[in-house]
Amino acid sequence: xxxxxxxxxxxxxxxxxxxxxxxxxxxxxxxxxxxxxxxxxxxxxxxxxxxxxxxxxxxxxxxxxxxxxxxxxxxxxxxxxxxxxxxxxxxxxxxxxxxxxxxxxxxxxxxxxxxxxxxxxxxxxxxxxxxxxxxxxxxxxxxxxxxxxxxxxxxxxxxxxxxxxxxxxxxxxxxxxxxxxxxxxxxxxxxxxxxxxxxxxxxxxxxxxxxxxxxxxxxxxxxxxxxxxxxxxxxxxxxxxxxxxxxxxxxxxxxxxxxxxxxxxxxxxxxxxxxxxxxxxxxxxxxxxxxxxxxxxxxxxxxxxxxxxxxxxxxxxxxxxxxxxxxxxxxxxxxxxxxxxxxxxxxxxxxxxxxxxxxxxxxxxxxxxxxxxxxxxxxxxxxxxxxxxxxxxxxxxxxxxxxxxxxxxxxxxxxxxxxxxxxxxxxxxxxxxxxxxxxxxxxxxxxxxxxxxxxxxxxxxx
Numbered sequence: 365x366x367x368x369x370x371x372x373x374x375x376x377x378x379x380x381x382x383x384x385x386x387x388x389x390x391x392x393x394x395x396x397x398x399x400x401x402x403x404x405x406x407x408x409x410x411x412x413x414x415x416x417x418x419x420x421x422x423x424x425x426x427x428x429x430x431x432x433x434x435x436x437x438x439x440x441x442x443x444x445x446x447x448x449x450x451x452x453x454x455x456x457x458x459x460x461x462x463x464x465x466x467x468x469x470x471x472x473x474x475x476x477x478x479x480x481x482x483x484x485x486x487x488x489x490x491x492x493x494x495x496x497x498x499x500x501x502x503x504x505x506x507x508x509x510x511x512x513x514x515x516x517x518x519x520x521x522x523x524x525x526x527x528x529x530x531x532x533x534x535x536x537x538x539x540x541x542x543x544x545x546x547x548x549x550x551x552x553x554x555x556x557x558x559x560x561x562x563x564x565x566x567x568x569x570x571x572x573x574x575x576x577x578x579x580x581x582x583x584x585x586x587x588x589x590x591x592x593x594x595x596x597x598x599x600x601x602x603x604x605x606x607x608x609x610x611x612x613x614x615x616x617x618x619x620x621x622x623x624x625x626x627x628x629x630x631x632x633x634x635x636x637x638x639x640x641x642x643x644x645x646x647x648x649x650x651x652x653x654x655x656x657x658x659x660x661x662x663x664x665x666x667x668x669x670x671x672x673x674x675x676x677x678x679x680x681x682x683x684x685x686x687x688x689x690x691x692x693x694x695x696x697x698x699x700x701x702x703x704x705x706x707x708x709x710x711x712x713x714x715x716x717x718x719x720x721x722x723x724x725x726x727x728x729x730x731x732x733x734x735x736x737x738x739x740x741x742x743x744x745x746x747x748x749x750x751x752x753x754x755x756x757x758x759x760x761x762x763x764x765x766x767x768x769x770x771x772x773x774x775x776x777x778x779x780x781x782x783x784x785x786x787x788x789x790x791x792x793x794x795x796x797x798x799x800x801x802x803x804x805x806x807x808x809x810x811x812x813x814x815x816x817x818x819x820x821x822x823x824x825x826x
Contacts, residue, residue: 368480368493368495369450369476369477369480369493369495369496369510370473370477370495370496370497370498370503370506370507370510371457371495371496371497371498372497372498372500372503373497373499373500376457376497380457381457382457382458382459382497383430383431383432383433383456383457383458383459384431384432384433384458384459384461385432385433385435385446385449385458385459385460385461386432386433386434386435386461386462387435387437387445387446387460387462387464387472388415388434388435388436388437389415389436389437389438390414390415392415393414393415393434393436396434403424404423407421407423407424408421408423408434413434413436414436415434415436415437416436417436417437417438417448418436418448418449418803419435419436420433420434420435420436420449420452420453421433421434432461433449433453433458435449441738442464442468442469442471442472442475442738443471443472443474443475443737443738443804444475444478444479444738444802444803444804444805445471445472445475446460446472446473446475446476446479446496447475447476447478447479447803447804447805448479448803448804450475450476450477450479450480450493450494450496450804451479451480451803453494454494455492455493455494456494456495457494457495457497458494458495458496458497459496459497460472460473460496460499466501466502467736469499469502470502470505470506470509471737471738473496473498473502473506474506474509474510474513475803475804476496477496477506477510477514478510478513478514478804478805479803479804479806480493480494481514481517481806482806483517483518483521483806483808483809485518485521485522485526508630508633508634509630509815509818511629511633512626512627512629512630512633512811512814512818513626513811513814513815515539515622515625515626515629516619516622516623516626516796516809516810516811516814517808517809517810517811518809519532519535519618519619519621519622519625519809520615520616520618520619520622520796520797520808520809520810521808521809522615523615524597524598524614524615524648527597527615527618528572528597528598528648529551529567529570529572529573529574529575529595529597529646529647529648530572530573530575531597532575532577532595532597532618532621532644532646533549533575533577533646535625536577536579536625536642536644539579539625539628539629539632540579540581542629542632543581543629543632543633544581545579545580545581545632545640546579546580546581547577547578547579547580548578548580549575549576549577549578550575550576550578551573551574551575551576552573552574555567555574555575555576558576559665559685560576560665560685560689561662561663561664561665561685562662562663562664562665562670562681562682562684562685563575563576563645563647563682563685563686565656565660565662565681566596566602566647566649566656566678566681566682567646567647567648567649567682568654568655568656569602569648569649569650569651569652569654569655569656570647570648570649570650570652571650572597572648574645574646574647574648574682575595575644575645575646575647576643576644576645576646576685576686576689577595577621577642577643577644577646578641578642578643578644579625579628579640579641579642580639580640580641580642581628581631581632581639581640582632582638582639582640583639584639586637586638586639587638587639587695587696587697587825588638588639588641588693588694588695588696588697589631589638589639589640589641589695589696589697589698589699589821589825590641590642590643590690590693590695590697590698590699591624591627591628591640591641591642591643591699591700591701592624592642592643592644592645592683592686592687592690592698592699592700592701593618593620593621593622593623593624593625593642593643593644593645593700593701593702594617594618594619594620594621594645594679594682594683594700594701594702594703594704595618595620595621595644595645595646595647595682596614596617596618596645596647596648596649596678596679596682596703597615597617597618597646597647597648598614598615598617598648598649598650599611599614599617599648599649599676599678599679600614600649600650600651601649601675601676602649602650602651602655602656602675602676602678603651603655603656603657603658603675604658604674604675604676605651606676613797616703616796616797616809617679617703618646618703619701619703619794619795619796619797619809620679620700620701620702620703620704620792620794620796621644621645621646621701622796622809622811623701623792623794623796623811623813623814624642624643624644624699624700624701625642625644626811626814627699627701627814627817627818627821628640628642630814630818631818631821636821636822636825637825637826638696638821638825641690641693641695643686643689643690644686645682645683645685645686647678647682649675649676649678655675656672656675657672657675658672658673658674658675659671659672660672661758661759662681664681664684664685664688664782665684665685665688665689666684666685666688666781666782668684668760668761668781668782669759669760669761670684670756670759670760670761670762670763671756671758671759671761671762671763672762672763672764673756673762673763673764673765674763674764677763677764677775678763679702679703679704679775680702680704680763680775680778680779681763683700683702683779683782684778684779684781684782685782686700687700687779687782687783687789688782690783691782691783691784691787694787695787696788697726697787697788697789697790697824698783698787698788698789698790699789699790699791699792699817700779700789700790700791700792701792701794701813702791702792702793702794703793703794703795703796704772704775704793705771705772705775705793706771707768707770707771707772707775708771708772708793708795709795710771711744711772712742714795714797714798714799715740715795715812716740716741716742717740717741717742717792717793717794717795717812717813717816718741718742718743718744718772718792718793719731719741719742719743719744719790719791719792719813720743720744720745720746720773720776720790720791720792720793721743721746721788721789721790721791722746722780722783722785722788722789723788723789724743726788726790726820727743727790728743729820729823729824730790730816730817730820731743731816733816733817733819733820733823734813734815734816734819736819737815737816737819738815739812739813739814739815739816739819740816741792741813741816744772744773744776745773746773746776746777746780747770747773747777748777750765750770750773750774750777751777753765753766753767753770753774754766754774754777754778760781761778761781763778772793775793776791776793779791790817792813792817794812794813795810795812796809796810796811796812797809797810798810
């Protein structure tokens with residue numbers, strides 16, 4: 365998709381000319397009119413162009429050729445300023461001409477590519493797309509961010525038949541090979557001998573073996589950042605079976621793993637001066653005779669026992685082993701991504717992602733980074749009095765709260781039990797999905813919180 369969306373100056377042939385795109389809001393439109401030719405002024409007036417967001421107006425040249433496009437853009441915000449135009453401009457080669465800052469041009473050019481994304485694995489897409497010539501100072505950044513976000517979309521959009529635990533492992537290996545990283549996979553019964561009992565308990569009912577997928581990259585002397593991803597490739601709910609409607613989108617329940625892998629890709633591709641470890645708990649939460657049951661007590665890698673209050677609260681269970689392993693390496697930072705709770709969507713909706721952390725300053729900095737890159741986050745509390753809601757009379761902890769109130773908080777508090785308090789830890793309850801088509805945000809899988817966390821890591825590690 366990036367080849368279709370973007371061109372560099374070097375890729376332009378001698379006989380190819382890029383049509384300038386001139387973004388204008390109401391104020392800049394008045395500035396443009398002050399220096400425009402009488403012919404262009406008359407043409408624009410006759411066209412009814414007012415610089416409203418989403419409007420476009422082609423400007424003719426002296427010989428009737430297309431000289432430029434005026435594009436109405438909304439102010440403020442740059443990420444999706446070109447998105448609606450990318451889907452409606454005729455096929456051709458274009459170039460953004462503006463006095464926007466480098467950061468704003470990165471955002472706008474990224475939005476162009478995100479708008480043209482198509483998941484065409486099963487349905488051909490023969491419609492030719494317009495291409496945007498990227499300025500040299502933004503080329504690498506735009507392509508890198510675009511590829512990472514499209515990686516999340518592709519992985520989440522792929523049906524479970526072709527994105528089970530083994531295929532998710534293959535996706536990790538593919539990215540590892542691209543950047544000379546190392547991988548290690550523990551699967552099936554080896555999870556028990558390797559001391560990953562919680563992952564095994566949740567995934568054992570499926571005919572496709574559960575896995576702990578590990579990837580490592582970077583120099584030994586660099587600070588270690590561990591990225592943990594929930595990789596539930598399909599969630600039936602287990603014996604606490606979901607409804608048909610509740611199961612409809614459960615191919616996306618590995619969206620946390622997709623975010624962790626895409627973030628690692630960004631860090632490796634841009635050679636962030638860190639050591640990266642990715643840990644993904646990859647399972648299917650299925651129903652069979654050996655499925656784990658409500659009321660079961662299962663062990664975990666950390667040694668804590670978990671009473672299963674609800675088999676549909678499986679994500680936090682499989683994350684428990686991965687988080688415990690993450691802390692064994694004494695990392696500088698642990699970040700987990702998970703499509704963990706519907707309660708997070710009830711609290712904040714589908715577009716605002718909650719971030720929890722045992723270091724409030726880290727959570728606030730991630731929120732601020734999200735504002736900078738138009739990837740909104742909201743800091744949520746690890747409200748300790750709610751720990752009583754996941755107490756168990758017969759185990760160390762229950763995986764399901766006694767009340768539906770504060771569900772995303774009690775889920776985060778469950779995970780906190782498996783993190784060493786001296787290690788900075790971040791938990792992001794992402795949605796990984798666009799519910800409907802909007803400019804730059806086609807319905808389907810989506811990276812939500814990816815760019816915010818990457819910006820934070822760039823700031824933290826330089």
